[in-house]
Amino acid sequence: MSTVVALARAEAVSRGVAQPISTVRHLHIAGRPLVLVALTLAGEANAPLAAMVGDAPESGHLLVVNQPRNRDQRFAFAAELAHIVVGYIESFQADAGMVRAGGRGEERRRFTDAPQLFVPNPATAGFVRLLGRSTRFRRPTGEYAVDPAVPVLGRWLTFLAERTEVPGSCLLLAATQALALHWATGQSAVEDLNLAALMGWIDPPAGLTGEQAALAAEDPVTWPPAGPATDPTFDNEVLAPLITACSRPHRSPERQQVAVINLRNALRDQLTPTWKLMWRAIDLLRALPAGARVAGRWDSDKDAFTGYSEHLRDGGPPQPRRDSAVAAASRLNSLERTQASYAAQRAFDDPLVLAQYRLTGEAFGGVVTAAEPDRVDATGKRRKLRPLITVLTHDPFRIDQGTAVISPARPGQSARVVSVSGEAAAASVVLELAGGMGRALTAAPGSVPAIGERISYTTLTDSYQPRGSFPDRADTPWTHGGPPPVYVPTQDDVTEDWS
Amino acid sequence: MNAVEARLDRIRGRVAPKSHNARTIAALTSNPGCARRAVMDAAGVDKQRLASYVGFPARFGQSQFAIGRGNAFESQVKANGCAELLRLLREQLALAIPEVSYDNLDDVGGNTSLPVRHARTRALLARAASSAEDAGTLFDHPLLRLEVGGRPVYLEPDLIAFQLRGSFHVVEIKSFPVIDGQADGDKVAAAVIQSAVYVHALRGLLTEIGIGQHAVSDTVVLVCPENFANRPTAALLDVRRQLTVLRRQLARLDRIEALLDVLPDGLTFDLEPDAGGVPRRAPAAVADAIGLVEARYAPECLASCEMCFFCRAEARGRTVSLGRDVHDELGAVDEVSIVLGLADGAAEPSVEQAEAAEMLRAAARLRRECLGDVA
Numbered sequence: 001m002s003t004v005v006a007l008a009r010a011e012a013v014s015r016g017v018a019q020p021i022s023t024v025r026h027l028h029i030a031g032r033p034l035v036l037v038a039l040t041l042a043g044e045a046n047a048p049l050a051a052m053v054g055d056a057p058e059s060g061h062l063l064v065v066n067q068p069r070n071r072d073q074r075f076a077f078a079a080e081l082a083h084i085v086v087g088y089i090e091s092f093q094a095d096a097g098m099v100r101a102g103g104r105g106e107e108r109r110r111f112t113d114a115p116q117l118f119v120p121n122p123a124t125a126g127f128v129r130l131l132g133r134s135t136r137f138r139r140p141t142g143e144y145a146v147d148p149a150v151p152v153l154g155r156w157l158t159f160l161a162e163r164t165e166v167p168g169s170c171l172l173l174a175a176t177q178a179l180a181l182h183w184a185t186g187q188s189a190v191e192d193l194n195l196a197a198l199m200g201w202i203d204p205p206a207g208l209t210g211e212q213a214a215l216a217a218e219d220p221v222t223w224p225p226a227g228p229a230t231d232p233t234f235d236n237e238v239l240a241p242l243i244t245a246c247s248r249p250h251r252s253p254e255r256q257q258v259a260v261i262n263l264r265n266a267l268r269d270q271l272t273p274t275w276k277l278m279w280r281a282i283d284l285l286r287a288l289p290a291g292a293r294v295a296g297r298w299d300s301d302k303d304a305f306t307g308y309s310e311h312l313r314d315g316g317p318p319q320p321r322r323d324s325a326v327a328a329a330s331r332l333n334s335l336e337r338t339q340a341s342y343a344a345q346r347a348f349d350d351p352l353v354l355a356q357y358r359l360t361g362e363a364f365g366g367v368v369t370a371a372e373p374d375r376v377d378a379t380g381k382r383r384k385l386r387p388l389i390t391v392l393t394h395d396p397f398r399i400d401q402g403t404a405v406i407s408p409a410r411p412g413q414s415a416r417v418v419s420v421s422g423e424a425a426a427a428s429v430v431l432e433l434a435g436g437m438g439r440a441l442t443a444a445p446g447s448v449p450a451i452g453e454r455i456s457y458t459t460l461t462d463s464y465q466p467r468g469s470f471p472d473r474a475d476t477p478w479t480h481g482g483p484p485p486v487y488v489p490t491q492d493d494v495t496e497d498w499s
Numbered sequence: 500m501n502a503v504e505a506r507l508d509r510i511r512g513r514v515a516p517k518s519h520n521a522r523t524i525a526a527l528t529s530n531p532g533c534a535r536r537a538v539m540d541a542a543g544v545d546k547q548r549l550a551s552y553v554g555f556p557a558r559f560g561q562s563q564f565a566i567g568r569g570n571a572f573e574s575q576v577k578a579n580g581c582a583e584l585l586r587l588l589r590e591q592l593a594l595a596i597p598e599v600s601y602d603n604l605d606d607v608g609g610n611t612s613l614p615v616r617h618a619r620t621r622a623l624l625a626r627a628a629s630s631a632e633d634a635g636t637l638f639d640h641p642l643l644r645l646e647v648g649g650r651p652v653y654l655e656p657d658l659i660a661f662q663l664r665g666s667f668h669v670v671e672i673k674s675f676p677v678i679d680g681q682a683d684g685d686k687v688a689a690a691v692i693q694s695a696v697y698v699h700a701l702r703g704l705l706t707e708i709g710i711g712q713h714a715v716s717d718t719v720v721l722v723c724p725e726n727f728a729n730r731p732t733a734a735l736l737d738v739r740r741q742l743t744v745l746r747r748q749l750a751r752l753d754r755i756e757a758l759l760d761v762l763p764d765g766l767t768f769d770l771e772p773d774a775g776g777v778p779r780r781a782p783a784a785v786a787d788a789i790g791l792v793e794a795r796y797a798p799e800c801l802a803s804c805e806m807c808f809f810c811r812a813e814a815r816g817r818t819v820s821l822g823r824d825v826h827d828e829l830g831a832v833d834e835v836s837i838v839l840g841l842a843d844g845a846a847e848p849s850v851e852q853a854e855a856a857e858m859l860r861a862a863a864r865l866r867r868e869c870l871g872d873v874a
Contacts, residue, residue, distance in 0.1 A: 004862045045676035355866065359865060
């Protein structure tokens with residue numbers, strides 16, 4: 001939260017509609033995303049009750065567990081879901097190309113596109129993670145055998161859920177988070193977790209203000225919860241009698257069938273409003289122009305997808321229940337580096353995100369008031385082209401002299417703050433530029449910001465940061481429990497209760 | 500009855516006070532600065548009914564599936580004289596618990612009256628505490644008593660207290676799962692604060708019979724289902740921090756007088772029921788009465804307080820209804836209209852708003868610059 005975003009929320013209150021907090025889209029939206037809306041049975045540990053899943057608005061498959069406490073029915077649900085989800089994922093494994101890897105002309109294989117799972121909210125992403133956990137260790141043979149697709153589903157869902165921890169990854173997206181990254185509503189972040197209310201603020205129906213639409217969206221009768229938790233009143237008044245009817249023994253097949261159809265219809269009615277909202281949310285996001293660095297991050301997602309596809313193809317084991325100490329430390333280090341790079345990339349792509357940093361003094365913007373494009377620094381052994389420019393900024397300037405800064409408009413050129421003069425609300429900043437101007441001692445045309453040009457500079461960098469060094473698994477120090485035992489899938493994992 | 504109690508009775512009106520349970524007491528700690536909530540809770544007002552009456556019913560329903568699962572899990576852990584629980588305490592927590600007996604305090608020889616059950620609980624705990632060795636008894640459903648706002652409240656916890664090495668321990672049984680050693684943080688936090696209420700009440704009871712605070716451990720045992728199965732697992736939790744918060748908030752309710760002093764004398768939430776119990780008072784008049792007691796609304800209230808929708812509607816146009824972080828980022832300026840006025844230069848900042856105004860003007864300028872005429 002920054003003052004720029006907070007102010008947008010205040011504006012949303014007075015204008016009665018959500019306000020943009022970005023000028024570009026920071027997420028990749030797939031051409032054919034797979035939407036999943038899921039419901040669980042209250043009180044149980046991630047017991048699926050129903051789901052609607054599909055890769056087009058008109059092809060939502062309804063999956064229902066007639067008796068959610070029945071283990072066989074749970075696995076039947078998992079198998080049905082597996083065929084849809086795994087089928088969808090594998091459809092992206094047909095086309096691959098070679099891309100450059102590293103600087104020495106090496107190449108690696110990358111699928112040309114990757115799957116994207118779209119869920120309503122972070123809680124459903126949590127459902128995906130736990131469903132992955134409860135299915136990935138199963139086996140298709142032996143006692144407690146399950147459909148061969150079930151453990152594959154578990155591994156993919158776990159892979160997707162783990163990727164959500166990577167800042168900027170778009171393989172699994174929660175709609176509320178994706179929308180809240182681009183719009184500020186006139187309500188709180190807690191209330192933004194309600195997809196229908198959030199959409200009400202962003203895209204209110206004709207004749208309603210965002211506030212009215214959001215208020216209407218809080219009525220669970222017209223807008224059932226987006227899951228995975230159900231509305232308790234629905235549970236007590238509708239669901240419980242229908243489930244009881246489905247599990248009544250000794251009755252005619254006709255009546256049994258009617259009971260099952262009634263249950264399916266009731267659950268379809270709970271899921272459909274959210275299903276439609278999801279596709280509207282996707283359309284809204286698609287309508288935004290993509291940021292310049294979105295495609296690059298999607299390439300990393302494709303790499304991760306390719307890598308895990310190969311791991312599965314080569315018969316790799318399922319993800320362990322918990323990371324070992326070394327794996328966890330290395331993963332955390334990688335997430336931190338990605339976080340810094342993602343923050344910088346968003347600021348580079350989007351002046352409105354950069355504005356947050358301008359307000360806190362980590363960036364500044366203004367107009368070029370003076371330029372010496374052909375200045376040469378002759379103090380060293382070699383003469384170097386080091387143009388000077390002066391930028392007049394009205395931003396609160398808090399960057400120290402000598403600090404290196406970069407302009408999002410010219411990421412290949414570095415600048416150093418030489419001096420600052422003037423008053424706080426109108427500072428003149430002199431910058432010395434290096435790089436990105438050609439090889440000659442005179443700058444290539446247009447490579448030095450000209451007088452009158454609007455430009456901004458920031459201390460954020462998206463440059464490569466070396467990864468931390470960590471010991472091998474086998475050298476895990478005793479402070480961290482010593483070398484961990486090698487993970488061998490056990491029969492306990494395979495036969496674990498799911499009740 | 501003293502003056503404060505009489506005053507609270509008048510505020511509540513002609514209905515019996517709503518009784519507290521560990522959950523409602525735990526909720527007291529979630530927004531300690533709210534005078535409205537403190538007065539209503541001290542007076543024993545039925546907030547759910549009041550909120551519905553003025554047109555803002557809260558939605559805190561519980562699914563029968565969740566209740567059923569909770570009860571089933573609890574009875575499983577307690578079956579056969581708590582066999583399963585003892586196994587956990589001995590094997591998982593490595594507690595050296597000797598042979599034990601099991602005392603169910605649900606009733607006393609068939610008598611279920613609260614004072615009788617409380618007296619029995621007291622007597623049994625006193626005997627256990629004064630015996631030299633570990634008495635080795637599990638107490639199920641002990642009936643505890645706590646003073647809330649000067650009024651005794653009976654707490655009927657779904658718990659077992661047992662004594663080990665001279666101190667009592669509280670066991671809390673919850674049906675949310677612990678998966679690969681991790682549970683939902685919010686649910687654990689709620690369980691911890693509820694356990695703290697029990698520890699506090701148990702300490703109160705022992706203090707009454709002359710036994711010191713140390714006799715109740717500030718470490719509680721949390722029992723939950725493990726992974727996706729029904730098999731229970733146990734963990735020890737430290738509740739010291741929650742105890743401090745709870746004590747402070749309960750002490751505040753005891754000083755409710757100070758809050759009452761600033762309220763108009765005739766204040767009441769009475770619904771003026773007729774002979775048949777049908778309320779006759781105009782909802783608008785009741786809403787006005789509620790408005791006389793100052794609330795401190797924050798979006799977090801939506802998760803815990805029955806008055807939340809009323810207070811939210813009342814806080815419309817105030818920055819705090821957008822979240823405390825938003826309120827802070829806006830320089831702690833209270834009104835949205837003033838924020839916007841300061842941002843576009845239409846409003847003249849007061850001395851204490853000067854810094855906030857500068858920040859807001861800069862933010863507004865940056866938004867205009869980036870969005871052009873759109874914003």
